[in-house]
Amino acid sequence: MTGQRKLIALDAxxxxxxxxHVQDAAVNVGDILWRQGEKRLVIGMSRLDWxxxxxxxxxxxxxxxxxxxxxxLACKSRDIDLDTRDIALDLLGIEFHPAEPPGxxxxxxxxxxxxxxxxxxxLECELADLGPDDLTSETEAGTEAxxxxx
Numbered sequence: 001m002t003g004q005r006k007l008i009a010l011d012a013x014x015x016x017x018x019x020x021h022v023q024d025a026a027v028n029v030g031d032i033l034w035r036q037g038e039k040r041l042v043i044g045m046s047r048l049d050w051x052x053x054x055x056x057x058x059x060x061x062x063x064x065x066x067x068x069x070x071x072x073l074a075c076k077s078r079d080i081d082l083d084t085r086d087i088a089l090d091l092l093g094i095e096f097h098p099a100e101p102p103g104x105x106x107x108x109x110x111x112x113x114x115x116x117x118x119x120x121x122x123l124e125c126e127l128a129d130l131g132p133d134d135l136t137s138e139t140e141a142g143t144e145a146x147x148x149x150x
Contacts, residue, residue, distance in 0.1 A: 005127065021127060022065070106123065
């Protein structure tokens with residue numbers, strides 16, 4: 001396994017790098033934690049190991065990762081039922097829309113038209129890999145062993 005990644009974004013360019021790393025990440029609604037009193041949003045996810053994929057590995061591997069936003073003033077959702085915790089989402093990307101410096105809005109875009117908008121005092125984001133997604137690996141291995149296509 002490549003080294004576990006830890007990235008920090010403090011501006012739109014940094015966030016674009018994090019967005020590329022979380023493209024196609026699988027997110028369960030129950031793993032989106034809005035801590036209003038702490039001004040923090042944390043999202044647990046299973047993301048593709050793009051380094052491994054780019055290096056030519058045949059079977060893509062997933063990593064369990066945490067995406068954290070600090071200094072969040074408000075969190076709003078569109079077409080995502082945050083009360084239905086077992087819904088699976090596919091994260092397509094993240095954008096930053098500046099407002100009065102240093103604040104703005106972060107928009108997390110999901111397949112099917114869902115989105116989260118975070119109004120932030122300033123951009124403070126961290127992506128941290130926690131380790132390989134063994135559950136996904138076991139499922140893929142079982143599919144390969146049975147001869148079934150995913």
